[in-house]
Amino acid sequence: MAIYALIIETLNTAILASLEACGLPAPTGDLTPEPTARREHGDFQTNVALRLAKIVGRAPRDVAVEIAAALEASNTAHLDHCEVAGPGFVNIFLRPTWLHDVLTDVVTSQSAYGRSDALANQRINLEFVSANPTGPLHAGGGRWVAVGDALANVLASQGATVHREYYLNDAGNQLDTFARSLLARYSGEEPPEDGYHGEYLIEMAQLLRSELGDDVDELTAREWGYEQNVKSLREDLARIGVYFDTWFSERLLHERGNVVEVLSTLESAGHTYVKDDATWLNSEALGDQRDRVLVKRDGSTTYLANDLAYHLDKSRRGWDYLIDIWGADHHGQVKSLQAGMEALGIGTSESPQPEIILGQLVKLERGGELVRLSKRAGNVVTLSDILDEVDPDVARLTFLLQGIDTALTFDLDVVTSQSMENPVFYVQYAHARVCSIGRRADEQGVTRVALKDADLSVLLHERELDLLRALSEYPGVLATSAELRAPHRVATWVRDFASRVHGFYRDCRVITNDAALTQARLWLAEASRIGLADALGILGVGAPAVMERLDEDEDEAEGALGEGQNQGSLG
RNA sequence: GCGCCCGUAGCUCAGUGGAUAGAGCAACCGCCUUCUAAGCGGUCGGCCGGAGGUUCGAGUCCUCCCGGGCGCGCCA
Incomplete structure (x- = not known):
C-alpha cells in the first residue's frame, strides 16, 4: 500500500x-x-x-x-x-518522517509507484478515434488520439487490461460518397455537391491514376481509396505514437450476419414495428427522445442498427466493460444506442451498458481566426499538418492539459511559434535537469549509497518536503483520473510537480560537501525523476534525459529538442 | 421548441461540499563565480454569467433566467 x-x-x-x-x-x-x-x-x-x-x-x-x-x-x-x-x-x-517514508516507497517501487490493483481482472475494451476512412485524420481528431491513449494508460495503471480498438465504418454511404468524389477528381471534375472537397483527393486521384491506370471504375476507386485512407490513418497515428490492438471492420458485421441477427432479436423481443415501409426501434419507450429507424425503406440498415451489432459483438468478445470515446457532435446517439442495447438485454450487472465518454470538440485557430474542421469542406487541417509543425509531445500535452468537457481551442500560432513557452518543455526540462544531476554526480565520482544507508531525515527543507507531498498524492491522482475518466488530471499534476522540481533545483543544491545531505538529495532527485517519467509515460509524452541549453542569440531560431523528437520548423 | 456540455484573472484553463478560489501566458520588478536561466522569486490582476434555494459551509449540489457550443435525418 x-x-x-x-x-x-x-x-x-x-x-x-x-x-x-x-x-x-x-x-x-x-x-x-x-x-x-x-x-x-x-x-x-x-x-x-x-x-x-x-x-x-x-x-x-x-x-x-x-x-x-x-x-x-x-x-x-x-x-x-x-x-x-x-x-x-x-x-x-x-x-516529516512520513514524507521520508514516501521517498522510500517511490524509489523501492520504481515504475510500480502509484499503480493500484483496483481494476485488476477488469478487461476493458476502449474504442476511440474511429474516424471514417474517407480521408486523413483531421486536427481535432488529435484530441481523441491523445485522450484515448492516455486514458488507456491511466486505466492500465489501476490494473486493468485495456484493449485499444478502432472501428472502421467501411460499409456505409460515406465511403461511397468518398469514392464518387475520388473518381470525380480522377476524371478532372469537381466532386459532387455533398462529396468530399478536400485537396487531398486531388493528390490521391493522381496516385490512383499512376498506380491503376486510366480505366478505373467506382468500385475499384473505392476499395483502393479505402486502403489508402486506412494506411494514412495508421501512419498518422504512428507519428504521434498511438497503436490500436484491433481495427474492426464494419463489413465483417454484415458478412457474418450480425446485423440481421440483431434485427431479428429485437423483432422477436417485440421492440420493433413497421411504419412507412421502414422498420423502427421503439427506443422512446426505453429513454430515447424518439423512436429510431433500423431498416430503411430501401432495405439497407441504419448506422444505429449496425452500431448495435458492433457493440453486441464487442460485449460477446468477452470484455468485462466497454468504453467509447465520442465527440460531442455524436451525443444525440448515446440514448439511441443505450436504448437499443437495453432492448438486446445488455445493461445487467454481468453485461453492463457500454460507457460513452463524450468530449467537446476542438476549435482550431490560426491568425486569430477560426479554421473550419471538416473533411467535406475544402479547408482541412489534418493532424499530420500539425505534426509537421509541432513535436508530437507538444501536440499530445496541448490536448491533454484540458478536461474533455470544455471545448478546446487549439491555437496554431501559439502552439507553433511560441513553443519555447510550451508546458511540454517546462515539464521535460524538469526531467532533464534531474537527470543532469545524476550525470554530474557520476562525473564527480559521487555514487549513491544504498537507500537503506542514506539518512533521509536530513530532508527538511520546505522545497524537499513539497516534492514529497506531491509524490505522496500521485497514486491518488492516478486513481481519481481513472475513476473520473479524466487523464488531464495527470497532466495538471505533472505540470505542478515540475514546478516543484524546478523550485527544489534552484534552492537545494544536491551535490555539496555535506555527504549525508548529498546522498539524501540524490535519492530525492531519483524519486522526482521516477514521478516525472511515470506521469509523462502515462500521457504518452517523452521524458528526455538531455535537453540542450537554448543559446540566447538563437532564441528565435530552431529549438533545442530532446532525443527522439523531430525537429519542428519553428521559424 | 426539446436534449447534452460549457460560462472562473486581460487570454488559455485547473479546482471529485470545506478555511484566504489557483496555474500558465501576457504586463511590470528582481535573481546566473556553483548540479542546464526552456529556470526561480515578487508585483499587478476575480460581484467564480445572473437570481433564488439546500447546507454549519456552495465555484462545486437543486430550480429558473441570460450567453456560447453541439445535437434533435429512412446521413454516418
Missing part, C-alpha cells in the same frame, strides 16, 4: 478511536481526512467536529478541541500535534 493510503488509514482509525474515547458518535459517511490546501493548516485536516456538532448539539469548535486532544494523546505514527482552526476543523500536523 502506498504511504499516502497508509497514512489516511492510520489517521482514520485514530480519529475513530478518539471519537470513542470522547464518547462521541461516529458520523455517517466518509470521514477520510484530506490533505490541507495550506501549509499553515498542517498536513491533513478532518471535518468530523463540524459534522458532529449538530448531531450532539454542541458548538463545533468545542467538539473539535476535544477530538484534537484525544488524537494528540493517541499513539499515532508520525503524529506531531493537532490544532483546531476555522469553524471547527481539526488540523493534523505530522512529523
Whole structure:
C-alpha cells in the first residue's frame, strides 16, 4: 500500500478511536481526512467536529478541541500535534518522517509507484478515434488520439487490461460518397455537391491514376481509396505514437450476419414495428427522445442498427466493460444506442451498458481566426499538418492539459511559434535537469549509497518536503483520473510537480560537501525523476534525459529538442 | 421548441461540499563565480454569467433566467 493510503488509514482509525474515547458518535459517511490546501493548516485536516456538532448539539469548535486532544494523546505514527482552526476543523500536523517514508516507497517501487490493483481482472475494451476512412485524420481528431491513449494508460495503471480498438465504418454511404468524389477528381471534375472537397483527393486521384491506370471504375476507386485512407490513418497515428490492438471492420458485421441477427432479436423481443415501409426501434419507450429507424425503406440498415451489432459483438468478445470515446457532435446517439442495447438485454450487472465518454470538440485557430474542421469542406487541417509543425509531445500535452468537457481551442500560432513557452518543455526540462544531476554526480565520482544507508531525515527543507507531498498524492491522482475518466488530471499534476522540481533545483543544491545531505538529495532527485517519467509515460509524452541549453542569440531560431523528437520548423 | 456540455484573472484553463478560489501566458520588478536561466522569486490582476434555494459551509449540489457550443435525418 502506498504511504499516502497508509497514512489516511492510520489517521482514520485514530480519529475513530478518539471519537470513542470522547464518547462521541461516529458520523455517517466518509470521514477520510484530506490533505490541507495550506501549509499553515498542517498536513491533513478532518471535518468530523463540524459534522458532529449538530448531531450532539454542541458548538463545533468545542467538539473539535476535544477530538484534537484525544488524537494528540493517541499513539499515532508520525503524529506531531493537532490544532483546531476555522469553524471547527481539526488540523493534523505530522512529523516529516512520513514524507521520508514516501521517498522510500517511490524509489523501492520504481515504475510500480502509484499503480493500484483496483481494476485488476477488469478487461476493458476502449474504442476511440474511429474516424471514417474517407480521408486523413483531421486536427481535432488529435484530441481523441491523445485522450484515448492516455486514458488507456491511466486505466492500465489501476490494473486493468485495456484493449485499444478502432472501428472502421467501411460499409456505409460515406465511403461511397468518398469514392464518387475520388473518381470525380480522377476524371478532372469537381466532386459532387455533398462529396468530399478536400485537396487531398486531388493528390490521391493522381496516385490512383499512376498506380491503376486510366480505366478505373467506382468500385475499384473505392476499395483502393479505402486502403489508402486506412494506411494514412495508421501512419498518422504512428507519428504521434498511438497503436490500436484491433481495427474492426464494419463489413465483417454484415458478412457474418450480425446485423440481421440483431434485427431479428429485437423483432422477436417485440421492440420493433413497421411504419412507412421502414422498420423502427421503439427506443422512446426505453429513454430515447424518439423512436429510431433500423431498416430503411430501401432495405439497407441504419448506422444505429449496425452500431448495435458492433457493440453486441464487442460485449460477446468477452470484455468485462466497454468504453467509447465520442465527440460531442455524436451525443444525440448515446440514448439511441443505450436504448437499443437495453432492448438486446445488455445493461445487467454481468453485461453492463457500454460507457460513452463524450468530449467537446476542438476549435482550431490560426491568425486569430477560426479554421473550419471538416473533411467535406475544402479547408482541412489534418493532424499530420500539425505534426509537421509541432513535436508530437507538444501536440499530445496541448490536448491533454484540458478536461474533455470544455471545448478546446487549439491555437496554431501559439502552439507553433511560441513553443519555447510550451508546458511540454517546462515539464521535460524538469526531467532533464534531474537527470543532469545524476550525470554530474557520476562525473564527480559521487555514487549513491544504498537507500537503506542514506539518512533521509536530513530532508527538511520546505522545497524537499513539497516534492514529497506531491509524490505522496500521485497514486491518488492516478486513481481519481481513472475513476473520473479524466487523464488531464495527470497532466495538471505533472505540470505542478515540475514546478516543484524546478523550485527544489534552484534552492537545494544536491551535490555539496555535506555527504549525508548529498546522498539524501540524490535519492530525492531519483524519486522526482521516477514521478516525472511515470506521469509523462502515462500521457504518452517523452521524458528526455538531455535537453540542450537554448543559446540566447538563437532564441528565435530552431529549438533545442530532446532525443527522439523531430525537429519542428519553428521559424 | 426539446436534449447534452460549457460560462472562473486581460487570454488559455485547473479546482471529485470545506478555511484566504489557483496555474500558465501576457504586463511590470528582481535573481546566473556553483548540479542546464526552456529556470526561480515578487508585483499587478476575480460581484467564480445572473437570481433564488439546500447546507454549519456552495465555484462545486437543486430550480429558473441570460450567453456560447453541439445535437434533435429512412446521413454516418
